[in-house]
Amino acid sequence: MAAKTKTTTTTTTEPVIRVSNLSKRFGNFTALNNVSLDVHVGEVHALLGDNGAGKSTLIKTLAGVHAPNGGQIFIDGEVVNFKSPRDASEAGIGVVYQDLAINPLATVTRNFFLGREMAVGLGPFSWMKMRQMDRIATEQMASIGIHISDPEQTVGTMSGGQKQTLAIARAIYFGAKVLILDEPTSALGQIQQMEVLKTIRRVQQRGDIAIILITHNEIHARLIADRFTFLSLGEVIGSGHRDDMESGDIRRLMAGGAELADLAAELAV
Ligand SMILES: Nc1ncnc2c1ncn2[C@@H]1O[C@H](COP(=O)(O)OP(=O)(O)OP(=O)(O)O)[C@@H](O)[C@H]1O
Ligand SMILES: [Mg+2]
Incomplete structure (x- = not known):
């Protein structure tokens, strides 16, 4: 009898989203040059790089805001050509931008549904629909770890971490299978940063969503990616799986590939 071959599942699954040799120019300035990356379901893929590296340009291209000048984007193995952000959203790309697209004066529930409210109508049904929307917003946020006591509270009264969670829960509820987070911890204090990392970890553990995390924070990337x-x-x-990367590699690549000695030399004016 033939010996059974050992199979691994971690790296052989097809990526949910594959970016292949993507290029984007603005006039004669090249913002992205032959960029490739794969993002797998249930994984966090950290996208790191200095200011001006092209991180936001890459996510805007994935989100249908910019049309690429070259290369391809595949979702579940199929080439996609987004003509608009709506196309990308319908294909399952959910982006949480830094400004979160949140209205601080509106309630948690209103922000959760923002423009996608159930038809509320008039009379007793309107009350029922509102309660139903309150319940959905509360449940979805609780499922990734934030417990809101009053979904009718205004978003301006929530903490920065809770607002991030609201935006993440909303993207997932409305069908994101690729969740893109642009610097979700950068504007927050230490405790709230950890709250947001926990939220991201819970989304990762659901196992059905691929996450792209843009960050400048090496520690956060190492904790979660x-x-x-x-x-x-x-x-x-540079790119790689966490098991194959040393912290020294990560630090050097975060510095744009420079060695510490080079940086020290640059400082010595
Ligand atoms: N619409 C645009 N028109 C012209 N140039 C642009 C445009 N958008 C971005 N760029 C340029 O492309 C380069 C990459 O910008 P991008 O915003 O993608 O960087 P980033 O990695 O997100 O930086 P940061 O960390 O500061 O957010 C920059 O040099 C920027 O000036
Ligand atoms: Mg940016």
Whole structure:
């Protein structure tokens, strides 16, 4: 009898989203040059790089805001050509931008549904629909760890971490299978940063969503990411699985590929 071959499932699954040799130019400036990366279901893929590296340009291209000048995007193995953010959203790309698109004066529930409210109508049904929307918003946020006592409270009264969770829960509820988070911890204090990392961890543990996490924070990336891609001046300068990367590699790549000695030399004016 033939010996059974050992199979691994971790790296052989097809990526939910595959970016292949993507390029984007603005006039004659090249913001992205042949960028490739794969993002797998149930994984956090950290996208790291200095200011101007092209991180936001990459996510805007994935989100249908920019049309690429070259390369391809595959979702579940199929090429996609987004003509608008709506196309990307319908294909399951959910982006939580830094400004969160949240209205601080409206309630948690209103913000959760923002423009996608159930038809409320008039009379007793309107009350029922509102209660139903309150329940959905509360449950969805609780499922990733934030317990809101009053879904009718205004969002302006929530903490920064809770607002991030609201935006993440909303993206998932409305069908994101690729969740893109642009610097979700950058504007927060230490405790709230950990709250947001826990939220991201819960989404990761659901196992049905692929997450792209844009961050400048090496520690956060190391705490939570399964894979890393480092961008510098529009190009991928390094990538890998967490098991294959040393912290020294990560630090060097975060610095755009420079060695500490180079940086010290640069400081010595
Ligand atoms: N609409 C645009 N028109 C012209 N140039 C642009 C445009 N958008 C971005 N760029 C340029 O492309 C480069 C990459 O910008 P991008 O915003 O993607 O960087 P980033 O990695 O997100 O930086 P940061 O960490 O500061 O957010 C920058 O040099 C920027 O000036
Ligand atoms: Mg940016």
